[in-house]
Amino acid sequence: MVSINKRLTFQVATNPADERTLTLSSTTNKGHFISLRPFVRPTESEKDFPYEWAFAGTSSHAKSSATDGDSITIDFNFQFDTNVYLNKENTHRGEVHTLWTTWESGCVEERGKVFPFGAENEGVDFFELWQPIDATRDEFVILGNESEQDPNARSIALTLNNGEFEGLIVVVGKWAQGILFKKNDHTTKGVNILRAVEKQKGQWQTLLKYGADFDKFPVKFEAEEGASVVAGNATWEVIESNV
Amino acid sequence: MVSINKRLTFQVATNPADERTLTLSSTTNKGHFISLRPFVRPTESEKDFPYEWAFAGTSSHAKSSATDGDSITIDFNFQFDTNVYLNKENTHRGEVHTLWTTWESGCVEERGKVFPFGAENEGVDFFELWQPIDATRDEFVILGNESEQDPNARSIALTLNNGEFEGLIVVVGKWAQGILFKKNDHTTKGVNILRAVEKQKGQWQTLLKYGADFDKFPVKFEAEEGASVVAGNATWEVIESNV
Structure with missing residues (x-):
């Protein structure tokens, strides 16, 4: 089944939660994935490349496993990563380990740690919250406890x-x-x-x-x-x- | 203009963010308001009254003011409050001061402090995040930067x-x-x-x-x-x- 999730919050380390982008992450039936994170109101210095980040990969670049509880883990090893491509400073390299938990409300919590200062240095925790939306609609229609993704969606x-x-x-x-x-x-x-x-x-x-x-x-x-x-x-x- | 907001996260003190309810808060043109917070999956002990909380009031029970920045303050003094009505322990009494800030994404952050142990004792910070939705639709359709609430909505x-x-x-x-x-x-x-x-x-x-x-x-x-x-x-x- 496909998924398309709109990001609701992004929180790094002990900073307050915020959301400056209109991020959509989409994944096909076979697990090919992409996440595009454009700023809603880019600052002057962001206008040349008005994206927080963008990444993507075919299914072999994300390994998913169930956990004991209601969560799954996904280990990403991005095929496309704008931060890496652009050789940005303080950018994580290699696998990113993430833990995904669906809340009773239907939103999905993602937690993980990145190592922007190198794998041998201290990591930085992050938390993202995702709203599943209906892939078959051209508006952002919230999927909830009574509305499911269409298993036959394109x-x-x-x-x-x-x-x-x-x-x-x-x-x-x-x-x-x-x-x-x-x-x-x-x-x-x-x-x-x-x-x-x-x-x-x-x-x-x-x-x-x-x-x-x-x-x-x-x-x-x-x-x-x-x-x-x-x-x-x-x-x-x-x-x-x-x- | 009316508003109807679906709550995305609820976070108290240093607890992690979560959302166990399907909370909708709605407000009329004239400022009469109500917030109903039913649990999605109430536990056994919650089944008798499967609500985290419900409150409401006519416009005179919420005073709103602009701040210097992009935020507004709302001081609530609920006319209807299930916690108070049910004489629940450790329940805040009297005005609740809240600060509302709209994020670039369109979601709205609410921060405030309640005093469940009495006004003379230490307060507890809370953070709630709200998703504005289209009042004129019977599904949860996200209002965003390009879609506005209908000013003529009922x-x-x-x-x-x-x-x-x-x-x-x-x-x-x-x-x-x-x-x-x-x-x-x-x-x-x-x-x-x-x-x-x-x-x-x-x-x-x-x-x-x-x-x-x-x-x-x-x-x-x-x-x-x-x-x-x-x-x-x-x-x-x-x-x-x-x-």
């Missing part, structure tokens, strides 16, 4: 990996999110980000449009698994599709 | 105060919430609670139904200001109505 993933570019697009229900890196660039000029929502059948509204090579994202996403989709001279491969 | 309040009962009903958009106390009872038998949502025009679905005198809540709420509405031999007065 679930598509496309990848691209050629000499020059590497990318991943995740489509769940009416929501498409994609990331595309220009290899060997490692500046914001090499980052491309897409978020789009299907307002009417086949009519996608672009919500996030970032990057010099944005035209390499397709404008339609439905295709058979194994098919190729060409956009802006780039060829994407459909690695998952329940259409 | 806004109705009814009060009842006779020798035996005292009550308040707040209707905003498609959401009705009411509380009714039997005077001089002060047990759970004297508490009545209503939540209903209008699924189709004039067709209300009851979501919360609590109390021996629940039949004294009306099943329809639209009437002119100043009119009377009779239900179960109880007569409610419409003190606000934009119908």
Whole structure:
């Protein structure tokens, strides 16, 4: 079953909880995932790259396990990570271990620790709270105790990996999110980000449009698994599709 | 403009954030307010009265002021308070001072301090996070930076105060919430609670139904200001109505 979660709070170490972004994390039936975290009101210094963070990966980049209780663990090892790509200072490298617990309200708590100063130094605890939303709706409709995600919601993933570019697009229900890196660039000029929502059948509204090579994202996403989709001279491969 | 907020987190003192209820707080155009906080999965000991809390009041029971920053203060002095009515131990009495700040994400942070051990003893800090939702929808549709509350949404309040009962009903958009106390009872038998949502025009679905005198809540709420509405031999007065 797909999921799409809107982040409600972000809390690091002993700082107060806050939320400056409109973050959506989406995951396909097969576990391909992406999280895009644009600032709602970026400051002057944030305007060049108005994202707190963006990451993504195919299913092999996140290992999930049940725990004794009502929680699951997910160990991420991101395939795409804007902080790492941009060589930002004080950035965690390698696996991130997270613990996910669903509250009685239906929201999902994520707790974990990152090591921005290196694995040998002290880590920093973080807490994020997530609101599951209905993937089949073009508004943010809260999933709750009486409303479930549609198990047949659209679930598509496309990848691209050629000499020059590497990318991943995740489509769940009416929501498409994609990331595309220009290899060997490692500046914001090499980052491309897409978020789009299907307002009417086949009519996608672009919500996030970032990057010099944005035209390499397709404008339609439905295709058979194994098919190729060409956009802006780039060829994407459909690695998952329940259409 | 009306508001209806779904609570996302509740955090007291240094305890971790959590949310065990499906709390909705609604406020009319004129500032009449109610907050109903039913447990999603009450424990055995909670089943007799499966509410964390419920409170309400007409506009004169909440004083709001702007601050220097982006926040407002609200000083509550509840007209209806289940904890006080039930004479629960360690219950705050008198005004509660709260500070409300809207985050960039659109969620609203509430911070305050209560004095459950008496005004002369140390207080307890609390933090609640609220998600504004669209009053005109019968699902929980998130209001965000691009979607605003409908300024013309239905806004109705009814009060009842006779020798035996005292009550308040707040209707905003498609959401009705009411509380009714039997005077001089002060047990759970004297508490009545209503939540209903209008699924189709004039067709209300009851979501919360609590109390021996629940039949004294009306099943329809639209009437002119100043009119009377009779239900179960109880007569409610419409003190606000934009119908």
